Every structure is written in C-alpha cells, then in structure tokens.
Amino acid sequence: MKQYKKISDLGEFGLIERIAARVAGAAGVITGIGDDAAVTAPAPAMQLLTSTDMLLEDVHFRRGWHDPYRLGRKSLAVSISDIAAMGAQPRWALLSLAVPAGLPLDFLDEFTSGFLAMAAEHGVALIGGDTCSSRSGLVISVTIMGEQLPERILRRCGARCGDEVWVTGTLGDAAMGLKMLESDSSPSALLSADGTAGDGYLISRLLDPTPRVSVGLALAESGLASSMIDISDGILADFGHIAELSAVGGSIRLNDLPLSAAFRLRAEKLPEFPYQLAFSGGEDYELCFTAPAENREKIVDCVKKCGVKATPVGIVSSLPGVVAVGTDGNPFSVPDKGFNHFT
C-alpha cells in the first residue's frame, strides 16, 4: 500500500481501492465493490429488509468526541440495529462518505477498521458505496440489507391490547453519557476511560452501542413477540410508534425501567434523579417489544440465551396515547418526548 497522509493525495478511486482492499468475500456476495452495482444472491424464500441512516458531523457526532474507530463501529451499528428490530439477519452494507479535503488518512483507516470490525461481529459484508469531497464536515451514509423468512419478521404494527411491553438491557445510559460529555469542558479523561464500568461504561454506551441482533433473531424465531422496534429516540417515543401503528396505547412504569449500576451511581450525584434520561433519552439501541403476558417466562429464557436481560416495563391498552407512570402509580409528566431533528 502506498504511503499517503491526506485523502486529497489519494484521490477518489484511491480512496475506494483503499477500503475495498480490506474487504473479504462473503456468503451471498457475487460481485462486491468495483462495478456499477453490487450483486448479491438473496437466499430462497427469504424477504429482504432494507434500512438507511445518514450521520452528519456536528449534528449526529462530533469529531472531538467520537474517535474514528468507534465512529466507524457506530455508523454501522445504528443501521444493523434497524435490521435487529425487525428480527432479521443483517447481511450486506453500503457505505458512502463525503470527506472534508483535509481529513487525515489515519482517520479514514481507523474509521474503516471500526466499520469492518462491527460488520464482522454481525456477519455483514461491505459490498459498495460512494465517496466524494465535502465542503463542510464529514457525512456518513450507511445502507443495510438483511434477510428473514416472511412469517418471522417482527413489525411495529402487531401489538395487542393486554400485551406486556419489554425492553432489553438498560435504558438512559447513552443519554447520561451525552449529558456528561456536554457538561465537561475537557472530556479527554471520560473519552479514554475503561468502558466496562462506571462513567466509562456510560460513555461507551453512547459512542459504541451494541445492536441486539441475536435477541432480535431469537425473538423472531420463537414467535413469542407481537411487535418490535429499536430504541433510538427514548422508550416513550419509540413505544409510541408501536402504539400508533398498532392502533393501541399503553403505559410505561417508571419503577420498572432497567437502569445500569453506572447510571444509578452517576444519578446519585445529580440534584434530582434523571428519570427523563431513561424515559426519553436517545441512542440506547436496545429493543422494545410487546408480547402476550403468558409468554413472560419463555421470553426471559429466550433472551437469556443471548446473554442479554429483558425487562417487562409496561402494558398495552386500548386507550390511544402512551402514558408514563410514576413511582406513586400516577401519570408522570415527561417534558421531552425524544429527539426531533428539526425543532
């Protein structure tokens, strides 16, 4: 590989070749990077699931916070999470980059390493993309394709009155991590902290989320769940989408929201317990799903096999709208119902 320092020295085709050289062949990939279009062979009887996400510098990420490796991982993780939320197997990805002229080539190489590491963890092959120059910040666009048998696909629209509302993992960690970064004028210690526990864990949940692919697949194959979505805008907003598309309503119990030890520890240092981070905080990329109450034990077993915990946190009701229920059993007023890009 030739020695370059900046992407502008490399050129457009050099940039594509530099990424393509690191991509191996994979199942179902007939023609990968390098032709007008990629060619893949969907497995017989499978339906195709497709989703796309665009990430802009200083809107979705800051280069000061997101090191290139974790940014590469997260760029793909958020798209994989959409496939996980349908109970499907992610297969193929496209990556488009609009790159500021002065971006160091090391940044690109680290980004690619992170992207391909996340891809390998979930059996995803990078099959194509686009590159161009950007006159402002870095723009990342990822398209992901997955597969699943038609009868196993889990949608937002299947929730029924009386179903329980579940979430995987813990909620609010990423939002707490964001709050910490925002209030720290020199966050380098936070950013380099060990991600396995404490504050480092919360930061790592924000910068390096884990898509719940195996849980999504296990639930889809078990037939235990009636609807599913991933939590990118907070459970109230995202369960709200399930409720709307299922023509139902529901309530979420504050007391039952699963919180990590790191979240609780940090919360104790705040003047008020930050319930709204767990209710309305974005970017957890956990799964929210609904299921008939009689499936409760089977669901606990099914999810445990994937090394993840699932917690029932609410009930689907016939009354439209989603209500947060406070510690006293009364409706709890939540000021912010999740992140909206245009307000």
Next chain:
Amino acid sequence: MKQYKKISDLGEFGLIERIAARVAGAAGVITGIGDDAAVTAPAPAMQLLTSTDMLLEDVHFRRGWHDPYRLGRKSLAVSISDIAAMGAQPRWALLSLAVPAGLPLDFLDEFTSGFLAMAAEHGVALIGGDTCSSRSGLVISVTIMGEQLPERILRRCGARCGDEVWVTGTLGDAAMGLKMLESDSSPSALLSADGTAGDGYLISRLLDPTPRVSVGLALAESGLASSMIDISDGILADFGHIAELSAVGGSIRLNDLPLSAAFRLRAEKLPEFPYQLAFSGGEDYELCFTAPAENREKIVDCVKKCGVKATPVGIVSSLPGVVAVGTDGNPFSVPDKGFNHFT
C-alpha cells in the same frame, strides 16, 4: 395536508409523513416507509443489484442551477443509471435527505415530485430513507436496488480483445451544458429554455439526464454485449474501468464519437472544437458497452427498438491502456481524463 412554509415547522416525522403520503404501493413491496426497515420480496431466481450515490450541494449541484423538480429527478436518475449499466431492472429506492433549516417546504415538495416522477417512469418504488437537519447545504443520498437473472447481468469485466466499443445516445452534451452555465453570469434564460433542442437541450442533458434502462435490459436479455458501464466521468475514464477490469486495453476514435446537433452548433461558436468535452466530459449517463464485431447489426436493431441510437466508437485490444485516436488516425492527447472529486 396541513399548511406549512418551512421544513423546521414540519418536524422530522412530519417530513417523513409528507413524503410517505405521496408514495403508492408497488410490486414486491411488502412493507414500505414507516417501520425500522422496509420489507421487499425479491422475485425467485433473481439476483439483487444495489448501488448508492451521495449528492452534496455546491459539490454535485447548485441550488441556483438545479431547480428542485429536476434535482429530484436527477438524484434518482444517476442511481437508476447504475442499475441500467448492469443490464438490470431497477425496483426499489431509499432516499435520505439532510436539510438546511431554512429550506422552503415548496422546494421539498417539488423535489419529491421530481423524484417520484423519475421513479414512476422506471417502475421504481420509494420504500424508505432517513431525514435530518444539515448545518450547511442540502445532502441527498439515494440507494437503489434492482433485479436480474444471474446469467444476464452485464459487468465491467467481460470485454475481450477484438470486441467493438459502443456508446448509446450522444456524448459531451452535459459537459457542454455545464461549460455554458459556468460562463454565463446570469443563466436564467438558459435554465428556463425549452429542453427539446439547441442550448436548452444541452442544459437539460446536464440537469435532467435519462438513464438508459430499456437499452441496458434489452442488451442483457439479448446476450449480445460482453461488458457494460454507464458514462458518468467521460468515455475515456469509464471505458478505462472496463479495460482495467477486463485486463485489456483499447482505442476510442474521435471521429466516430456521436455528437448532438445542439453540441455541434454550440461548438462552432468556440475558438477550438471542444473534443475533450465529448471524450472526457462527465454526467452523460449514456451506456458504454463492448460486443464481438459480428454482433454489430443485431446490436443496432436491438437498441433501435428502445428508441435510442448506439454507435461503435472503438476497439478493444490486448495492449493495456486506453488511447484516444484523433481525426488523423494518430493518438490524440486528452488533457483531462474525467472528473476526480479529490483533486
């Protein structure tokens, strides 16, 4: 539909709903816009072709030149062209938009109209996408999926020594249109000119290109061509990709390049005949393909049925590299070998 003036009044979900409301169901679309991922059903035995393009304001387009309707058309056309270049049928598209906060809602509505008109012309269904705010210009990312039987797919790598090199339509029109806009300080007359002939035609070729889907499909079904690519960076650069991937070389004859009447008329007004626009001009979105010489008559017939002309313009040779041959039969030096985003 509620009355809004600006996209910031509408909100992110309002924007998605506003686009989704205009999209009808289509063949193979099981779940369209509105879930975590779109669900489509590939036809049995078909392979999937996927391509993605990112368009940035002031890099790929200027809002002063590209009216929103034609910008919507072109955003999809350039991706459809990639599927056409594989000889495949375009089927499904994803559209992501990063929108400056002050963008008028009329702009979005017109853009959507253009995008959906281009989609309807080629049997493409819009099945999903992403929207977010942009702190600088408009960013458009389109992913397209198509289908074709494995044995019919035309790649860049099939050219053989002795094959003829063909192009559809005429070359250099878009580059001439760009040159005209760049040298005109108040191009409003050009931009509003009738697009059927003269200068308006050249502008229209730049702002509203036609992907050659029916020709690509006809060639793929006929089995007459050995390789194919679409011309986005000029025939020398794009045939160069065929040559490289086919491990061959070739020559392109200046004298035989098909030029439109509008191009010739405009060229006469210039101090020197602008051969380089036809050789190296980008964005024509015609097809370049190779075929054994004995297929010549059948190819003319096959392409004529699609209402398009195809012209043999060169020969594939065993010597590596692509040579432009001038009017005197000698190699012709071309200063610019096509558009490179990073130089």
